[in-house]
Amino acid sequence: MAMLRPQDEPQNQTPPAPGSVAALPSRPPTGELNALLGKGSSFEGKLLFEGSVRIDGKFSGEIMSTDLLIIGEGAEVKGDIQVGSLVIVGDYNGNAKAIKAIELKAPAKVRGTLTTASIVIERGVFFDGQCKMDTTGEAAKPLGGAVLPKK
Secondary structure, eight states: OOOOOGGGSOOOOOOOOTTOSTTOOSSOOGGGOSEEEOTTOEEEEEEEESSEEEEOSEEEEEEEESSEEEEOTTOEEEEEEEEEEEEEOSEEESOEEEEEEEEEOTTOEEEEEEEESOEEEOTTOEEEEEEEEOOSOOOOOOGGGOOOOOO
16 A cells, blocks of 8 residues: 655645635645634734734734735634735624735625625625725725835
């Protein structure tokens, strides 16, 4: 019987195009994340970041970035979000703005106002709120006067 080691696994998968939210799996490989708030963890406050961040625990407050935020299955997030791209699989309550795109994946439960240029809502998602389409590509005014880092 042959056994596959990690280095023997097929490597012919093509990566998603940069900035493509629709092509992202609900749980990306851990090597691509800059930070993770794991299950059983909770945080209250303001989060500013660069790169990709995934929240699987509880978060309450403000989140700002020009990059990707993933709210994982089982996560509970409350507050205002302003990011480049947003993927929600868990529970979110608040107002979110994503400059590039927002993707709601089952079994997400979302309550609030979503503002973005592109949105995908999978079957099985609970969404109670408003969706505003903004194709200007401009970042919103920073929350609480904070300045987002420029790349």
